[in-house]
Amino acid sequence: MKKAWIWLYMLTKRLFRKYSFLIILLLIPLAIPLANTAMQSESGVLRIALCNAGTDKNAENIIEELLSSKSVLLYKKYDTAGEARRAVETGKADAAWIFAEEFSRKAEIYIKEKRPATMVTVLERESTVPLQLAREKIYGAVYPHISKLVYTTFMEKEFTGLFSVEEIQRYYEASVGGDDIIRMEKLYKTEAPRNENYLTAPLRGLLSMLVVLCGLAAACYFLQDTKDRKYDWLSPRKRILPAFGTCFAAVAASGVAVFLALHIAKLNVGFGRELLSMLLYILAVTGFCTLWAVVFRDAGRLGACIPFFVIGMLALSPVFFDMERFACISIFLPSWYYLHAIHDTAYLFGMFVYCVAVFGVTALLNVLLRGRG
Amino acid sequence: MKKEMYARLQMKRAWKLYPSILAITVVTVSVILLVGVTMLGGFLHGEDKQKFHIGIVGDVTDSYLGIGITALQNMDSSRFSFTFMEMEEEEAQEALRKQEIFGYVHAPENFIDNIMNGENVPATFVTLGGAERIGTVLTGEVAEMVSDIVTECQRSMYAMQDAARAKGKTDGLWEKVKAMNIRYIEDFLFRTSSYEVENLGIANSVSMGGYYICGMVIFFLLLWGISSGRFMMGRSVGLQKQLLARGMSVTRQIFCEYFAFLALTFLTVFLFSVGAGFLMLKNIQGIPELSGATFFTPMRFVFTAIPVILMVTAMQTAMYEMTSGTVSSILLQFIVAIGMGYISGCLYPSTFFPETVQHIGTILPSGVGFSYLRQSMLSVPDGRTWMWLLIYTAAFLGITVWIRKCRMAGDGQ
Secondary structure, three states: OHHHHHHHHHHHHHHHOOHHHHHHHHHHHHHHHHHHHHHHOOOOOEEEEEEEOOOOHHHHHHHHHHHHOOOOEEEEEOOOHHHHHHHHHOOOOOEEEEEOOOHHHHHHHHHHOOOOOOOEEEEEOOOOHHHHHHHHHHHHHHHHHHHHHHHHHHHHHHOOOOOOHHHHHHHHHHOOOOOOOEEEEEOOOOOOOOOOOOOOHHHHHHHHHHHHHHHHHHHHHHHHHHHOOOOOOOOHHHHHHHHHHHHHHHHHHHHHHHHHHHHHOOOOOOHHHHHHHHHHHHHHHHHHHHHHHHHHOOHHHHHHHHHHHHHHHHHHOOOOOOOHHHHHHHOOOHHHHHHHHOOOOHHHHHHHHHHHHHHHHHHHHHHHHHOOO | OOHHHHHHHHHHHHHHHHHHHHHHHHHHHHHHHHHHHHHHHHHHOOHHHHOEEEEEEOOOOOOHHHHHHHHHHHOOHHHHOEEEEEOOHHHHHHHHHOOOOOEEEEOOOOHHHHHHOOOOOOEEEEEOOOOOOHHHHHHHHHHHHHHHHHHHHHHHHHHHHHHHHHOOOOOOHHHHHHHHHHHHHHHHHOHHHHEEEEEOOOOOOOOHHHHHHHHHHHHHHHHHHHHOHHHHOOOOHHHHHHHHHOOOOHHHHHHHHHHHHHHHHHHHHHHHHHHHHHHHOOOOOOOHHHOOOOOOHHHHHHHHOHHHHHHHHHHHHHHHHHOOOHHHHHHHHHHHHHHHHHHOOOOOOHHHOOHHHHHHHHHOHHHHHHHHHHHHHHOOOOHHHHHHHHHHHHHHHHHHHHHHHHHHHHHHO
16 A cells, blocks of 8 residues: 555656646646636627617616626627627627617607507617527616506596596506515526526636646656556556556546635535545545546557547536537446536436446456556 | 648648548548537528427316417417427427427416406416526516516506496496406507518628528537647657757748648648538528529639638647647637637627627637628628738747747757
């Protein structure tokens, strides 16, 4: 056992002698929080150019409310309709909402005369579903104004002469609607990391790829050492031990760097869950990389396959999106378990089973491929 | 050794390694295509694939909720954005986990009746949790907006009832409440007549589909640095020193290796453009830039993209010169490829990012290359973008020469 620790220490020390590897490891906990901070500043899924074509006060109030609202739509005010149009034409904005010159008058025509009246002109470059959805927010924005008009018109018509204009307004101002009719809930009860948004969500996935990459690169390193006959003193079947040690050194080092980066950037979900997930992930990735070292037996061949592994994992693990229909292939990837385990503890057990399976298969293949050596 | 002999040696080495490099690249491109098709899915497969699928859980038979959903599906403008699917709760949870739906609404019993009686027992809109997708966040905002609209309507109705009761005019009050309800529902269903949509077309910038095509090309070129590792990492340092001793300058060595790498890259990109040419024969709908595309369109695009190929290969040559050893080389290539690809907007539209990050993304080499490709799709690329590509190419080659000279000088001591 003591020998094993000494070997692990020596292999790790050898890895850290490569300054470029060390620099990259140190960069992770530094760069990720910086990137995360940059992503926290104002951003939006869609950029909407707002413009009041005239001087209507109601339109101006609605625009101010939109500008101060918290939304995934990023609003920017333009002084003229021409500027807003140019912003859309040149791709600076995805759409422009231009409030009509006589906005209030148009609203009255719409409500009192029940005729179509263009209160807002929407300019778009292409019709997409997100932009169609965003248009619903136009109605939501003008609705308080329309709702009040409907009420006022209705009162004047149904209770003719009974109320003064001021009385009608007073009852409206004093009234309060009911509670919210929709409540939001999440299926995964895990509290989202404090700094996570749709931009930083892929960071964890990308970092998990980096850990696998470090492991695969270390496996290449081991195969190169084998080719240089550094392990000739060991029987072929026992060479799996330094293979495991080399991969583990690289994976553990990068795993620690990733763990720190997630905590510093406040992208973690909780110390205990993160620690357990990362420990299991380190073991799973070590097994995965050792397996391919046993299978390929040549550094060049394994190195050439690394892009395939990396791209495959990017596509099949839930980094940017979850391709559930390929779950039958994804279950062979350690990153799939890790990224799911953050939100669903069942995957922690799955990862444990994966570790056992991958080490078992590696040991078996080692015996079969290396013979009795 | 003469320069020509060294150049030929590098070309021979590239040619020898090419079959295995190409085999891996084919697999890599297949996976990138899978990613690309998933991202572009909504554009390629028609309207229905673009819609947001929302589950409805609750008793919708013979109830106002059922009528409301039918109205939304058939009469309301939201039918172009949403598809509502009735399902049981377990089914909805499973569909949500598989991300077949963006979320589901669980309406309690007598949901609509309660609202009409002024008792707002909320429906629950359930999303997955964890990292929210963009569609989920947008849908959530619309759901909150709908809630606000209903409470605004209630405010008006309560105000009317309070006013009527204050004046003792309670006869026929319930009919008036119903009439007001109907008036609000009419206005809601015909809300699209309150605004007018003008489609400007994509004249001065690419469509989302065209954007992702350029993004995938840049991403492939960035990852090519890892695929071609066998060639770049196999250069002999001993031979380089010998060549220097025999009078072949570092600059000449670099250029011989660079041109061999460039030939490898160009050949690979050209071969894949031939494959893409066959795809063009399928008459792909949904991406305006591809309308009227022929078998030769991708090949012409490759020739237009030569400045980008020159720059990316120069950058990767420089990176391989900076690092020694398999581990560090591949790590650096990966970090640069993913980092640059992400920030330059290859994986997410750059417009999603804050302005600072967008600005950084556009001045990175990948961002400049990306802009160039998008400009090429529309018309002749901007002269400034051309210039920046050449500057970056020259800079990376200069850095490569400098690093090798320093290394040789250091080894000489």
